[in-house]
Amino acid sequence: MSVAWTRASFRRLTAAIVAVVLAAATGGCSPGPQPPAQPVSPDSGYRAMLEQFSRRLLDDGAPAVLIQLRVGGDEWSAAYGVRNLASHSRAEITDPVHVGGITKSMVAVCVLRLAEEGRLELDAPVSTYLPEFNKVMHPPGPVTVRQLLQHRSGMPSVDGPLFDPATVREALTTRVSLADLLAMAGRISWQAKLAQGFEYSNSNYIALALIVERLSGRRIGEVISTDIIQPLGLSETSMTAVGPPPSSMIHGYIALDRKQLDVTYPAAQIDNAAGGMVSSVADVNTFYRALLQNRLLKPDTIAQMESPLYARYGLGVVRWNDLCTNNFYYGHPGDVPGYGTIAMTSADGTRQLTMAVAYPPEPLRSGDTRILHQMESIAEDTLNATCQTGPTGPLNNAAGSPG
Numbered sequence: 001m002s003v004a005w006t007r008a009s010f011r012r013l014t015a016a017i018v019a020v021v022l023a024a025a026t027g028g029c030s031p032g033p034q035p036p037a038q039p040v041s042p043d044s045g046y047r048a049m050l051e052q053f054s055r056r057l058l059d060d061g062a063p064a065v066l067i068q069l070r071v072g073g074d075e076w077s078a079a080y081g082v083r084n085l086a087s088h089s090r091a092e093i094t095d096p097v098h099v100g101g102i103t104k105s106m107v108a109v110c111v112l113r114l115a116e117e118g119r120l121e122l123d124a125p126v127s128t129y130l131p132e133f134n135k136v137m138h139p140p141g142p143v144t145v146r147q148l149l150q151h152r153s154g155m156p157s158v159d160g161p162l163f164d165p166a167t168v169r170e171a172l173t174t175r176v177s178l179a180d181l182l183a184m185a186g187r188i189s190w191q192a193k194l195a196q197g198f199e200y201s202n203s204n205y206i207a208l209a210l211i212v213e214r215l216s217g218r219r220i221g222e223v224i225s226t227d228i229i230q231p232l233g234l235s236e237t238s239m240t241a242v243g244p245p246p247s248s249m250i251h252g253y254i255a256l257d258r259k260q261l262d263v264t265y266p267a268a269q270i271d272n273a274a275g276g277m278v279s280s281v282a283d284v285n286t287f288y289r290a291l292l293q294n295r296l297l298k299p300d301t302i303a304q305m306e307s308p309l310y311a312r313y314g315l316g317v318v319r320w321n322d323l324c325t326n327n328f329y330y331g332h333p334g335d336v337p338g339y340g341t342i343a344m345t346s347a348d349g350t351r352q353l354t355m356a357v358a359y360p361p362e363p364l365r366s367g368d369t370r371i372l373h374q375m376e377s378i379a380e381d382t383l384n385a386t387c388q389t390g391p392t393g394p395l396n397n398a399a400g401s402p403g
Contacts, residue, residue, distance in 0.1 A: 046382045047076065050355075053378050054080045057371070061360030064091040064250045068281040070289075070352040071386045077282070081358070084251035085260070096236045096278045097250045097356045098269070099341045100334025103277040104205050108149055108316020109291065110212050110223045112301050119215055122146040122304075122315075129211045136186040137207075145211065148204040149315040156188035157201035159275075162268055163337050165256060165364050171268035172261075175242075178213070178220070178273065181206045198313055202274035209273030220273045232290050236280035240269040249278065252338020253361035260361050263338040275336050281354040284343045288331055292349040306330065306347075320380045322346055324387030329380065333372055337364060340372040342379045351386050353379045 046069075054065040064081035079093040114120040126133045126143050133143070137155065147153040158181050163171055176184075185203040209220040216223050221239030229237050236246075245251075245265035252263050269276040279287075290296055297305070305315040306328070312319060319328040327347045331354075334341035338361075343354040355375050 046385045049378060049382060049385075050078070053374070054078070057357060057360070063253065063358040064095075064097075064356075065358075066091065066093060066095065066097065066250070066281045066356045068093065068285055068352075068354050069382065069386075070285055070350075072350055083248065084262075084264075085253065086251075091250060092248065094236060094280050094282065095248045095250045096238075096246055096280050096283075097341065097358065098240075098252065098275070098334070098336050098339040099277050099279045099284060099343075099356070100275040100336040100339060102279070102284060102332045102334045102341060102343055103273060103275050105291070105316045105332050106224050106228055106277060106287070107205050107208055107212070107220065107273045108305065109296055110220070110227050111145065111149065111208050112297055112305065112315065113227055114212065114215055116298060116301055120145065120211070122149070126207060126211070129214055130207060133182075133207065136182055138186065138190060140190060145208070146315070148208050150311070151198055151200050151204055151313055153201070153204055154190065154199055155201045155203040155207070156185055156190055157203050158182075158185040158188075158206060159202045163364065168254070168256065168261075168263070168337065168364060172263060172266045175267045175270050176272075178206055178210050178271065181272070181274075182210065198311065200313075205274045206272075209271075219271055221271050221276075224277070228287060228296065231296075232283075232286055234279065234283040234286060236278075237283045237287075238278055239271055240265060240276040240278060242267075242270060246278070250339075250356070250358050252336075252358045254337050254359075255361045255363045266337070269336070275334065281341075281356050284341070284354045285345070285352045288343055288345040288354075289349040289352060292330060292345055292347060320344060320376075323384045324351075329383060333369075333376060335369055335372050340369075340375055342372065342375040344379050344383055346383070351383055353383055355379055 050067055057065055058081055062081065063085055064083065066079050068075065068077045077093045079091045079095070081091045083089045083091050083095060111120065115122055120129065122145050124145060126145060126148060143153045162184070182203065185206065212220055212223055224239060228234070249264060254261050254263050292302065294302055305317055306319070307314055317330045318332050319330050322329050325346065329344040329346055331343035331345050338359055339356065340359055341354070341356040345352040357371065357375065359371060
């Protein structure tokens with residue numbers, strides 16, 4: 001079966017497997033304020049669901065799939081496929097990948113820390129901290145920092161002109177500054193609306209990074225390192241930098257002009273605050289667990305980050321329904337040429353799943369996120385299958401090919 005199956009059919013597949021998992025549970029998922037969330041036995045279904053999904057992706061040409069599931073103190077990890085299609089060296093669970101939009105959660109933490117320090121007001125106009133903003137972007141009305149964090153500014157997204165089939169080769173070799181990225185967005189027509197709702201745009205986080213750099217006097221990658229990477233000991237996490245990729249990095253590919261093109265370390269991703277971070281699945285889980293357990297920001301700030309209740313996107317985090325607790329999972333998807341990542345963590349930080357895929361090499365298609373949507377579905381369904389109450393078995397670690 002091709003990876004192009006529909007989200008509806010994929011939901012039916014995962015729902016059938018999850019039904020088996022929940023039928024095996026002694027208590028099932030019961031809504032409540034804080035019910036116990038314990039791991040199901042690895043034989044109960046979730047592992048089969050993840051392995052089946054990984055096998056389908058590898059059969060369709062994906063170089064690698066990396067998964068880490070954490071439930072309480074237990075963990076199940078799996079690394080399938082190869083680091084690159086040239087050497088065919090085996091993928092390892094610690095191998096870093098591009099994590100795309102997960103970068104935005106890290107940038108949001110840096111912005112919110114400045115707010116905690118009293119150096120920035122979330123409801124102040126962006127031009128307060130970035131005086132050139134109005135001149136460069138020509139917004140139809142005032143734009144606040146909070147609107148940038150929530151993707152509610154209406155700013156046109158810069159990712160279209162940066163990574164399209166006509167310019168992707170240039171993006172591999174040409175570094176683009178944050179100021180140039182903002183200027184690039186400013187040349188795209190801004191669609192004014194009477195009531196601006198959620199509209200995902202990488203340009204929001206380019207502007208936020210420029211604010212962080214202006215207030216801190218340091219590059220955004222350095223600030224993320226000081227605020228997040230160093231305190232948490234994230235050994236496989238860094239901003240895309242000048243030079244070759246880490247030797248252990250999973251390589252990503254696209255198809256261009258009927259040829260396979262390696263897009264592992266594009267120069268255009270250097271210090272790119274919208275999607276330039278490189279990390280491992282374990283480091284991503286560690287980051288979100290620390291975030292949701294108030295080790296990076298104050299509880300009141302986290303409450304703001306998770307709000308408003310009616311919105312799917314908060315301040316730098318996406319949320320999904322946690323059927324185990326009647327609460328939410330928080331995290332972020334990541335999608336850049338060659339790679340897809342999904343990270344979800346329960347509100348208390350105890351149940352997590354991060355999955356990273358080096359996509360099957362395919363031509364770039366604007367808005368084509370079907371594989372990422374499948375990853376999102378299986379991650380949510382898997383976590384919702386971990387709320388069994390009663391006796392459980394340990395999570396088992398695994399590595400290698402699912403076949």
